Amino acid sequence: MKKEQGPILTMSGIHKRFPGVKALTDVSFRLFPGEVHALMGENGAGKSTLIKVLTGVYAIDSGEIELSGKTVHIGSPQEAQLAGISTVYQEVNLCPNLSVSENIFIGREPRRLGKIRWKQMHAEAKKLLEDRLQLHIDVTKPLHSYSVAVQQLIAIARSLNISAKVLILDEPTSSLDRNEVKQLFQVMNNLKAEGLAILFVTHFLDQVYEISDRITILRGGEFIGEYAASELSRIELVSKMIGKAFVELDQLPKVRGTASKELSDVTAEAVQLGRKGAIEPFDLRIHKGEVVGLAGLLGSGRTELARLLFGADRSDEGILSVHGATKAIGSPRQAIDHGIAFCSENRKTEGIIEELTVRENIVLALQASRGWFKTISRKKQDEIADEYIKAININPPNPEHLVKNLSGGNQQKVILARWLLTEPKLLILDEPTRGIDVGAKAEIQKLVLSLSDKGMSVLFISSELEEVLRVSDKIAVLRDRNVVKVMTDDELSQQQVMQAIAGG
Amino acid sequence: MVKHHLFWPLTVLGALLLFNLVYSPAFFRIELRNGQMYGSLIDILNFGAPLILVAIGMTLVIATKGIDLSVGSVVAISGAIACLLISKGADQNAFGLVMLAVAVALALSVALGIWNGLLVSVFGIQPIIATLILMVAGRGVAQLISGGQIITVNSETYNYIGAGALGSLPFAIYVVLIVLLVASLLTRRTALGMFIESVGGNPTASRLAGIRSRAVMFAVYIFCGLCAGVAGLLLSSNVSSADGNNAGLWYELDAILAVVIGGTSLNGGRFYLMGTVIGALIIQTLTTTIYIIGVRPEITLVVKAFVVLIVCLVQSEAFRKTLVQRFKMRKYPLEQEVKRHA
Ligand SMILES: Nc1ncnc2c1ncn2[C@@H]1O[C@H](COP(=O)(O)OP(=O)(O)OP(=O)(O)O)[C@@H](O)[C@H]1O
């Protein structure tokens, strides 16, 4: 690191308010060439907003941005890109059906006489991926044929142009598994060595310490401080983020296990349930009050399994019974009627209704199950919304806020509230803590445990093995779209489960 | 206040009225003749009634991310079938006959709505294509019904619907009020409104939340067909005749425009019934104004298009932002430098 060079980017005295919300108050931020800088803070602290004002998505109310020592005014993301700031936003917008190279060059395809020069485009895309990201793939294939991690790298490639001096990554790892995170970090280290300044947002403390040189902390839209990563302990970091002395968040036992529980009633049972191309036939039994974890790599079929149980996709073989009776569940609606709820991992495309308010998003599933005419009165809706906003700490605590204006983590909480409200017998949670801050994550884990104590069955999917181990009574391990093992009691250790995942 | 969804529509309507006030003060005069009110304002409400009706139905369709291009044809069909039935009657004034004609016309409109709903929600055809079918075919059906000619009826009972007065106001205004009331109750007192906005905002998420989006889509296309049917009755009864060729021509475009001016986005989601009503009134006022100030007929459409363009620009947040930014940018001389960087 050559700090003597002086910062490439300096933001000072930044203010940004949205109607009713002070998103940023007098925030400063510096970025040096050749460093990875973590931007930390709770959900809604203003991280994404800081990035968006820097890249011209939002205009700042006041404050100054200097790039390479010169004051700049960045009016749009295009201008930011031209000025050398490359960004991958929290909500990545790639087109899964287009080829990799189209995704990289979309909107700026090399053309001659108006016609896209495909050969040149593919060649350039290939070169870019190989030279800068060490990624060797077939760029003519559609994007969706690659894993999320690779897609993430492609998003980076798209944003990186030759003159890039600053790379911004807003929660790039929230949907990656261990190995993929490693791959991404490798690339980040290379870019850093090339002298790029990287701004990185994450809620995973381990990753912060693994990759970053310095840390800036925001809380409630205010600048708390800038620290060298090596000089800030984990505990200090967290307490600075949440603003109170750090209470041990990991009070839950590391591994749960069934031992203490008496399992009698079966909530749901799948017998040789399967769907071609999605998941091979599997058996799974979920008891009343049991938390079943699904572990496996991305693409191992975890989500596909969950979608079958919920009727989001139709099974083409096997039997699903709920409370002992065989049910043909052909639609989410039917699943909901049988007391099943499914919290999707894609909050933007399959979760929130952006244009509606927090209140409406919360009552939506309950209202849907009651039909058109048994309306939940407005008064009741307000009560419900207030109750859940308090219970799971949705911020800002305003039920009439549009969901699209909430921070990513808070949107996630809204969807969780929507399903809790339906009081399901079986709650399927697909990556429920994705994008959620440390404090809230522990809260959600505790919530899952207390729900199961009250008799709710939970199917818990997460890429974080620690988390799955912590809440699950038993764990079904998936590999290559197969349920390869169901593990209980003594088998529930990090090492054994990892072995099962890897196929040892 | 600027944030309120009715702010811009009302401002535009106000501006139009103000223009008229300055241009011809007689515009605002309302006379009582035989206990009935007359005047340009009443005319706007009266002649605007069919458009308002069609636009109300269109609002709900657009809110689901759909569109209904067939409304103009449905207007023509509904008027044609009603007039045909009445013209075949022995006593054209008979209340029973007129009611029967009205009922048949409305039933047919509902059936056409079901047809659209079927194509869109069951067969999954894109709304613009699905309704285009009926837009084209429907004109033909209307001409078939009317035998390619204008059917005239001689029925005071029927004529009352579109030209009569209840108290001192035109009957058509009450029809609009009733439909508006029904639409509001249906969408705001039941959960239908929330479901429509949800389906329009994010269909996938809505399905996963357990909303029967097919049923919702069916409902809005049927309602839209019904609204167009009522509008057809108002139009044809007002002139006591049905013209399969020209009745309701270009109504779909005016209706879509009214919806958009009223603040409902073509991307679906939030919808504003009152906004639509004001949007339709703006269009009708504009038409009347152009007529009053005597714009040459050849260029009326151009003038109308120009005003509509301005209305849309004023409403567009992006446009307002750009204006404001262009203004602000002068304070940032260095902005140029960043650009040159490229
Ligand atoms: N477009 C907007 N309109 C209104 N309020 C907004 C808008 N965007 C963000 N906010 C508010 O600004 C605050 C900061 O949000 P931001 O997205 O920056 O949080 P974050 O730190 O990125 O959180 P997360 O970790 O959950 O992603 C939040 O209270 C949010 O509700």
Ligand SMILES: [Mg+2]
């Ligand atoms: Mg964020």
